[in-house]
Amino acid sequence: MMDLNVNEKKKCCADCKTTKTPLWRGGPAGPKTLCNACGIRYRKRRACSRKREEQRWKMLGEEEQAAVCLMALSSGFVFA
Secondary structure (H helix, E strand, O other): OOOHHHHOOOOOOOOOOOOOOOOOEEEOOEEEEEOHHHHHHHHHHHHHHHHHHHHHHHHOOHHHHHHHHHHHHHHOOOOO
């Protein structure tokens, strides 16, 4: 009888390369690719960058926002 664990590839974190973690989290490479600590850091960085983007958008005036929307629509980047 063949041991199945021998053929099984050991999972490691895509960021820090650890193999032991209480929970595997999703990251930029897909679901369950980051260890718990790296997954928390990744999510926190992503949330901060979203907040910065929202702050930049709020700083734009009404005309600038309209111009950005018009450019996005005309380039096919956004569908109405």
